[in-house]
Amino acid sequence: xxxGYPLLVADxxxxxxxxxxxxxxxxxxxxxxxxxxxxxxAAALGGGILRDLVIGAAPPLAFADWRYAVTAVAAxxxxxxxxxxxxxxxxxxxxxxxxxxxxxxxxGTVKAIEAGVPAVGACLVxxxxxxxxxxxxxxxxxxxxxVLQREIYAVVALGGAxxxxxxxxxxxxxxxxxxxxxxxxxxxxLIALRRRWSAPVAVx
Amino acid sequence: xxxGYPLLVADxxxxxxxxxxxxxxxxxxxxxxxxxxxxxxAAALGGGILRDLVIGAAPPLAFADWRYAVTAVAAxxxxxxxxxxxxxxxxxxxxxxxxxxxxxxxxGTVKAIEAGVPAVGACLVxxxxxxxxxxxxxxxxxxxxxVLQREIYAVVALGGAxxxxxxxxxxxxxxxxxxxxxxxxxxxxLIALRRRWSAPVAVx
Amino acid sequence: xxxGYPLLVADxxxxxxxxxxxxxxxxxxxxxxxxxxxxxxAAALGGGILRDLVIGAAPPLAFADWRYAVTAVAAxxxxxxxxxxxxxxxxxxxxxxxxxxxxxxxxGTVKAIEAGVPAVGACLVxxxxxxxxxxxxxxxxxxxxxVLQREIYAVVALGGAxxxxxxxxxxxxxxxxxxxxxxxxxxxxLIALRRRWSAPVAVx
Numbered sequence: 091x092x093x094g095y096p097l098l099v100a101d102x103x104x105x106x107x108x109x110x111x112x113x114x115x116x117x118x119x120x121x122x123x124x125x126x127x128x129x130x131x132a133a134a135l136g137g138g139i140l141r142d143l144v145i146g147a148a149p150p151l152a153f154a155d156w157r158y159a160v161t162a163v164a165a166x167x168x169x170x171x172x173x174x175x176x177x178x179x180x181x182x183x184x185x186x187x188x189x190x191x192x193x194x195x196x197x198g199t200v201k202a203i204e205a206g207v208p209a210v211g212a213c214l215v216x217x218x219x220x221x222x223x224x225x226x227x228x229x230x231x232x233x234x235x236x237v238l239q240r241e242i243y244a245v246v247a248l249g250g251a252x253x254x255x256x257x258x259x260x261x262x263x264x265x266x267x268x269x270x271x272x273x274x275x276x277x278x279x280l281i282a283l284r285r286r287w288s289a290p291v292a293v294x
Numbered sequence: 295x296x297x298g299y300p301l302l303v304a305d306x307x308x309x310x311x312x313x314x315x316x317x318x319x320x321x322x323x324x325x326x327x328x329x330x331x332x333x334x335x336a337a338a339l340g341g342g343i344l345r346d347l348v349i350g351a352a353p354p355l356a357f358a359d360w361r362y363a364v365t366a367v368a369a370x371x372x373x374x375x376x377x378x379x380x381x382x383x384x385x386x387x388x389x390x391x392x393x394x395x396x397x398x399x400x401x402g403t404v405k406a407i408e409a410g411v412p413a414v415g416a417c418l419v420x421x422x423x424x425x426x427x428x429x430x431x432x433x434x435x436x437x438x439x440x441v442l443q444r445e446i447y448a449v450v451a452l453g454g455a456x457x458x459x460x461x462x463x464x465x466x467x468x469x470x471x472x473x474x475x476x477x478x479x480x481x482x483x484l485i486a487l488r489r490r491w492s493a494p495v496a497v498x
Numbered sequence: 499x500x501x502g503y504p505l506l507v508a509d510x511x512x513x514x515x516x517x518x519x520x521x522x523x524x525x526x527x528x529x530x531x532x533x534x535x536x537x538x539x540a541a542a543l544g545g546g547i548l549r550d551l552v553i554g555a556a557p558p559l560a561f562a563d564w565r566y567a568v569t570a571v572a573a574x575x576x577x578x579x580x581x582x583x584x585x586x587x588x589x590x591x592x593x594x595x596x597x598x599x600x601x602x603x604x605x606g607t608v609k610a611i612e613a614g615v616p617a618v619g620a621c622l623v624x625x626x627x628x629x630x631x632x633x634x635x636x637x638x639x640x641x642x643x644x645v646l647q648r649e650i651y652a653v654v655a656l657g658g659a660x661x662x663x664x665x666x667x668x669x670x671x672x673x674x675x676x677x678x679x680x681x682x683x684x685x686x687x688l689i690a691l692r693r694r695w696s697a698p699v700a701v702x
Contacts, residue, residue: 120699122696123697144357146353149553149614150552152622154616211356211357211363225434230637234434235329239329348556406557415567418561437640442524442533442638448532493531494530494531
């Protein structure tokens with residue numbers, strides 16, 4: 091996957107959106123500016139750090155390429171100052187978050203496959219890349235992770251990771267098929283949001 | 295340690311039991327089916343993932359061998375549907391959990407020694423392999439880890455890890471002595487449960 | 499950085515102080531002796547373990563050198579028995595904690611640079627080395643990490659890590675300049691404590 095510059099830009103947009111979601115959670119918990127930036131960093135880059143630790147890529151990209159950390163911290167500080175405005179653009183934020191979900195799943199799955207992780211493991215790594223940041227954000231702010239409780243989010247990532255793994259198996263590893271996979275995940279996520287789809291909860 | 299097929303089967307039974315404990319915790323917290331499966335996966339494989347990250351084995355076995363992930367998820371989904379029945383068989387579950395405690399400690403300690411971790415570190419890694427899943431389960435469901443609060447559980451793992459390290463030092467690395475070590479831990483854990491042994495708490 | 503024996507002694511003092519802080523938190527949560535020792539271990543060595551995982555140094559020093567684990571556990575058990583006395587010497591504990599902050603930031607940043615982590619990443623690793631233990635302590639005891647909420651603590655570590663990185667860039671990698679950097683951080687932290695400096699919180 092040699093998306094190059096366009097991929098980097100797309101990746102950094104995902105980082106910025108996830109950082110803003112983490113920063114907003116930090117503001118809601120009355121964290122100070124440092125805490126807000128830290129939770130924003132963790133929400134944006136926690137999934138990728140987890141991915142790189144699991145596939146043995148040290149140091150993780152979040153520490154190896156300064157543009158990731160700087161983007162995450164800048165977006166978090168912006169959210170710290172602008173958080174009342176974030177609520178007004180929440181539909182845009184949700185749409186960008188859905189785009190980040192698709193993108194992070196694709197890059198996570200592809201990196202895992204390229205690092206030699208077998209198919210089932212690569213799907214799990216791809217899903218963890220997408221949901222790891224949100225998990226970290228919720229643990230740092232003292233919440234049971236929202237991704238475990240409701241809504242169709244992680245399941246979209248898991249389904250997308252399976253799709254990417256199948257595409258890889260049949261030799262479709264170019265930018266076009268992977269972009270279609272990411273866009274499909276984003277679309278399913280947006281439909282799930284609009285239709286309020288949710289996963290079943292056990293009968294007590 | 296070349297236990298081969300019998301060891302794999304024993305290992306997967308441990309994974310299934312730990313997954314059921316995680317899934318039950320998830321059901322109790324009203325997580326959805328995905329959340330229950332995720333917490334089950336983390337409870338079953340979190341200790342082994344931690345072990346493999348510490349000893350530098352990338353990707354961790356949980357991602358490298360699909361049978362582990364599939365067993366954990368299948369057991370979690372079973373627990374999701376059958377959880378009222380789980381309560382009725384809770385003595386069996388506790389006994390299997392004690393067996394998993396012994397087994398995971400042995401495999402964790404042996405893997406750490408074979409990866410070149412010195413004796414004290416190998417004991418800690420062995421103990422972490424056994425308790426890491428429960429720790430992760432409790433953190434994900436918003437609880438202070440039960441293993442830190444009461445009962446003789448981690449101490450059994452630590453004692454067992456010391457025993458395995460001593461056995462290794464004197465050249466007893468076959469299946470028989472290691473199986474005896476695992477069975478001893480399981481027995482001590484069951485006695486501790488029955489006698490309600492607990493560790494001291496500080497005077498306030 | 500070849501501080502050798504004096505550095506090891508300084509490092510172990512930092513480990514003991516951080517362990518005592520973790521153990522005190524465990525006692526306050528009514529954890530049993532094992533839980534207190536575990537939280538003490540995590541508070542003392544969690545930052546260094548995180549650092550070593552990120553820079554790819556397996557096994558982490560906490561598992562490779564028994565003196566670290568033994569110091570952390572011994573200090574935790576001492577705090578378990580002596581915790582009422584700890585309150586009386588809390589000024590000393592805070593001063594030693596400030597010394598640990600400076601020292602851990604320096605060693606973390608230097609190790610990251612020597613492992614080939616670029617400048618921005620090395621600063622983040624240095625800061626994480628200093629605050630990772632406190633983060634782990636708070637997560638294990640069910641608290642939102644205090645370092646995210648108030649006081650000038652992590653920012654001192656981050657500023658110190660930047661200073662160390664600059665010193666390294668200009669070739670000042672001897673014990674003297676690094677000791678001055680650590681002492682500066684300790685001093686700033688103590689002044690911040692005395693003056694009750696705090697970081698801004700977002701307007702609701």
